[in-house]
Amino acid sequence: MARLIEITDAQDPAVDDFxxxxxxxxxxxxxxxxxxxxxxxxxxxxxxxxxxxxxxxLLGERKRINxxxxxxxxxxxxxxxxxxxxxxxxxxxxxNRGVLAVxxxxxxxxxxELIRSSRKLAVLEGVVDHExxxxxxxxxxxxxxxxxxxxxxxxxxxxxxxxxxxxGHVLRVPFARLPNWPGDxxxxxxxxxxxxxxxxxxxxxxxxxxxxATGKVAVLMGSEGPGLSEExxxxxxxxxxxxxxxxxxxxxxxxxxAIVFHAMxxxxx
Amino acid sequence: MARLIEITDAQDPAVDDFxxxxxxxxxxxxxxxxxxxxxxxxxxxxxxxxxxxxxxxLLGERKRINxxxxxxxxxxxxxxxxxxxxxxxxxxxxxNRGVLAVxxxxxxxxxxELIRSSRKLAVLEGVVDHExxxxxxxxxxxxxxxxxxxxxxxxxxxxxxxxxxxxGHVLRVPFARLPNWPGDxxxxxxxxxxxxxxxxxxxxxxxxxxxxATGKVAVLMGSEGPGLSEExxxxxxxxxxxxxxxxxxxxxxxxxxAIVFHAMxxxxx
Numbered sequence: 001m002a003r004l005i006e007i008t009d010a011q012d013p014a015v016d017d018f019x020x021x022x023x024x025x026x027x028x029x030x031x032x033x034x035x036x037x038x039x040x041x042x043x044x045x046x047x048x049x050x051x052x053x054x055x056x057x058l059l060g061e062r063k064r065i066n067x068x069x070x071x072x073x074x075x076x077x078x079x080x081x082x083x084x085x086x087x088x089x090x091x092x093x094x095x096n097r098g099v100l101a102v103x104x105x106x107x108x109x110x111x112x113e114l115i116r117s118s119r120k121l122a123v124l125e126g127v128v129d130h131e132x133x134x135x136x137x138x139x140x141x142x143x144x145x146x147x148x149x150x151x152x153x154x155x156x157x158x159x160x161x162x163x164x165x166x167x168g169h170v171l172r173v174p175f176a177r178l179p180n181w182p183g184d185x186x187x188x189x190x191x192x193x194x195x196x197x198x199x200x201x202x203x204x205x206x207x208x209x210x211x212x213a214t215g216k217v218a219v220l221m222g223s224e225g226p227g228l229s230e231e232x233x234x235x236x237x238x239x240x241x242x243x244x245x246x247x248x249x250x251x252x253x254x255x256x257x258a259i260v261f262h263a264m265x266x267x268x269x
Numbered sequence: 270m271a272r273l274i275e276i277t278d279a280q281d282p283a284v285d286d287f288x289x290x291x292x293x294x295x296x297x298x299x300x301x302x303x304x305x306x307x308x309x310x311x312x313x314x315x316x317x318x319x320x321x322x323x324x325x326x327l328l329g330e331r332k333r334i335n336x337x338x339x340x341x342x343x344x345x346x347x348x349x350x351x352x353x354x355x356x357x358x359x360x361x362x363x364x365n366r367g368v369l370a371v372x373x374x375x376x377x378x379x380x381x382e383l384i385r386s387s388r389k390l391a392v393l394e395g396v397v398d399h400e401x402x403x404x405x406x407x408x409x410x411x412x413x414x415x416x417x418x419x420x421x422x423x424x425x426x427x428x429x430x431x432x433x434x435x436x437g438h439v440l441r442v443p444f445a446r447l448p449n450w451p452g453d454x455x456x457x458x459x460x461x462x463x464x465x466x467x468x469x470x471x472x473x474x475x476x477x478x479x480x481x482a483t484g485k486v487a488v489l490m491g492s493e494g495p496g497l498s499e500e501x502x503x504x505x506x507x508x509x510x511x512x513x514x515x516x517x518x519x520x521x522x523x524x525x526x527a528i529v530f531h532a533m534x535x536x537x538x
Contacts, residue, residue, distance in 0.1 A: 139524055142517040169517070208531075243534055245413040248438070255408050255527035258520065262477070262528045265512055 002058065002072040002079040004065070010089035015080055017102045018059045020092040025159050037105060038160045039168060041097030046071060047168030053103035060099030061087065068099070105158065111149060111176035111184065115191050118146035120264045121218040123178070123185070123195070125232055126153035127253065128223060133157055134165030135254035136221075141169035143261035148173060149218070151232070152181035182232040185220070189237070193218045197236040198260055199228050200250065204241030212240070212264045219260050224253045271327065271341040271348040273334070279358035284349050286371045287328045289361040294428050306374060307429045308437060310366030315340060316437030322372035329368030330356065337368070374427065380418060380445035380453065384460050387415035389533045390487040392447070392454070392464070394501055395422035396522065397492060402426055403434030404523035405490075410438035412530035417442055418487070420501070421450035451501040454489070458506070462487045466505040467529055468497050469519065473510030481509070481533045488529050493522045 007015055017036060025035045036056065039048035042064065049055060049071045058065060058072070058079040065072075065079050072079060088094045115121070122145055127133050133155055140148055148157075154177075155162070157170045178184035188195050193216040198207070212219065220236055222228035233239065242251065242259055250256075276284055286305060294304045305325065308317035311333065318324060318340045327334060327341075327348040334341075334348050341348060357363045384390070391414055396402050402424055409417055417426075423446075424431070426439045447453035457464050462485040467476070481488065489505055491497035502508065511520065511528055519525075 135521060135524070139520060142513050142520045142524075143511075144514040172516075242412075242531065243536075244411050247441075248411040251408060251411045251527065252404060252523075254521075255404070255411075255524060258524035258527045259531045262511065262531075267512075 002075045002077050004081055005078050006081045007086060008082075010086050014078070015059055015090050017056055018090050018100055021160060022092055025156075031105075034105065034156060034158070035160070037103040037158050037171070038163065039101045039103075039171070040095065040160075040164055042067065042099055044163060044168035044171075045099055045101045047171050048101045048103055049075070051103070051171040053106050053171065055101060055103045058099065058101045059087065059090070064099035109147075109174050109176045111178055112187060114147045114149070114174055114176045115187060115193070119216050119266075120145050121147050121149055121188070121193070122257065122261070123149040123151055123188075123218050123220045124154050124222075125151040125181070125220065125228055126223045126226065127221070128153065128155050130155055130159045130161040131165045132223075132253050134162035134170060136257045137162070137166040137170040137173050137175075139254060139258045139261050140173050141166075143258070144265055145173065145261055148175040150175060150177045151184075151220075152229075182229070182235050185232065185235050188218045192216045194238070195220060195236045197228055197233055197239045198241070198256060199233060199239050200241055200244070201239050204239045206243050207240045207260055207263050210238065210240045210263070212260070213266050217264055219264065221253065221257060221260070224250055271344045271346050274347050274349050276349045276351050276355060279355050283347070284328055284351075284359050286325055287349075287359050287369055290429060291361055294425075300374075303374065303425060303427070304429070306372040306427050306440070307432065308370045308372075308440070309364065309429075309433055311336065311368055313432060313437035314368055314370045316440050317370045317372055318344070320372070320440040322375050322440065324370060324372045327368065327370045328356065328359070333368035378416075378443050378445045380447055381456060383416045383418070383443055383445045384456060384462070388485050388535075389414050390416050390418055390457070390462070391526065391530070392418040392420055392457075392487050392489045393423050393491075394420040394450070394489065394497055395492045395495065396490070397422065397424050399424055399428045399430040400434045401492075401522050403431035403439060405526045406431070406435040406439040406442050406444075408523060408527045408530050409442050410435075412527070413534055414442065414530055417444040419444060419446045420453075420489075421498075451498070451504050454501065454504050457487045461485045463507070464489060464505045466497055466502055466508045467510070467525060468502060468508050469510055469513070470508050473508045475512050476509045476529055476532050479507065479509045479532070481529070482535050486533055488533065490522065490526060490529070493519055
């Protein structure tokens with residue numbers, strides 16, 4: 001059972017993992033300069049507790065910690081109990097979700113292993129915005145993708161804001177980084193994947209007609225502004241597009257992802 | 270041509286329309302207590318200038334106003350020129366988009382007129398979140414809906430944050446309020462619309478199999494948490510659902526809207 005420990009002094013070093021969350025994503029003192037994995041709110045904390053990330057501790061109001069009790073039984077970590085004012089002083093702002101958990105990062109899956117064990121994948125290039133990245137993971141989880149491959153120039157999916165916008169689903173959908181870009185896209189082909197780029201090109205196949213539901217498919221998506229690089233577009237098997245109204249430049253990248261991931265589902269029942 | 274007027278004193282009452290934007294949505298001094306229509310950034314300002322809303326004026330750095338010049342030629346309103354510091358003092362925060370326009374509200378279309386002239390509509394119930402509302406309008410514009418009907422409990426689509434998240438598309442997609450809820454849904458039926466509710470019910474038809482592209486279709490959507498009311502669900506023609514993975518509760522309502530609006534498009538070419 002997690003060890004319940006009351007904290008009344010916001011300066012107590014025991015709760016340093018939770019201190020000043022607005023800067024928690026930059027941690028020069030830790031491996032790679034990256035922050036811990038932080039879950040905020042009951043729903044996300046539950047997903048973090050169920051994830052492979054090694055839990056370091058929890059912090060929250062007593063009633064919030066209590067509702068998590070069944071999940072804390074087999075966990076040998078501290079659960080710090082605070083009142084709302086102390087909580088606000090520790091994290092640096094008023095937190096109306098009342099409970100947090102932090103975990104260490106874990107080794108990311110080997111991309112080839114992830115490819116080998118998957119049928120439907122998203123591959124991202126240059127997706128920098130943490131909210132869009134989180135929203136795409138939520139869509140990937142909801143619409144049944146097996147994983148996400150991060151190509152060149154993507155942000156860290158485990159940033160606090162990404163985790164929050166993903167509703168914690170970034171903790172459940174496996175992701176791996178592709179070190180050689182765009183060369184590693186060929187690994188997908190050698191494992192039987194069709195690689196479809198989503199791009200607003202005149203020759204793009206409408207997404208509803210590209211039969212993305214059949215077989216192993218990886219969809220390559222870029223960011224809203226610049227889109228995909230020419231070198232990545234050169235190595236894909238086909239280009240798909242979302243038919244849009246005239247005078248509208250683009251959809252939000254997470255909205256586009258929802259449409260494409262839905263088209264990739266194998267059975268609709 | 271708009272009248273270019275330099276402003277050096279942030280307290281100048283001439284720029285009161287632009288003052289303290291973080292509270293600009295509540296204007297007890299104006300009709301209905303509602304704020305002016307505010308566009309931020311070049312793209313949204315352009316869409317506001319092209320909209321039916323009567324422009325009251327612009328405010329921005331000289332170079333930003335200059336790039337809008339062709340659109341200002343036939344406009345008899347003041348365009349206030351400020352430096353970035355004065356701009357920040359007037360609006361109350363640093364604005365990195367450097368240009369704004371404000372307009373009066375305009376009479377909303379009659380809902381029956383909007384229904385009569387449309388083939389594809391979204392009908393919203395209880396969508397309170399301004400960002401989700403804005404994102405849905407962006408999706409509606411991009412995927413070619415003819416308009417949006419606002420049922421009970423929806424927020425004001427012309428809130429500053431909605432306009433911004435919609436990228437200004439809320440200024441282009443006609444919307445109207447339905448005064449009698451859910452009774453007014455029957456007006457859709459009497460004009461030949463099939464009304465499809467999006468709801469995660471066991472008997473829901475998968476959205477890809479509901480043939481939403483054919484004929485006049487209105488899709489009814491609620492908010493993420495509570496969903497649609499029972500009384501609204503009772504009067505629809507069918508219920509559609511987005512096939513989801515187990516263990517995932519729901520998609521974001523704007524992501525769901527993207528999937529459904531895409532399925533409503535008449536031709537995919």
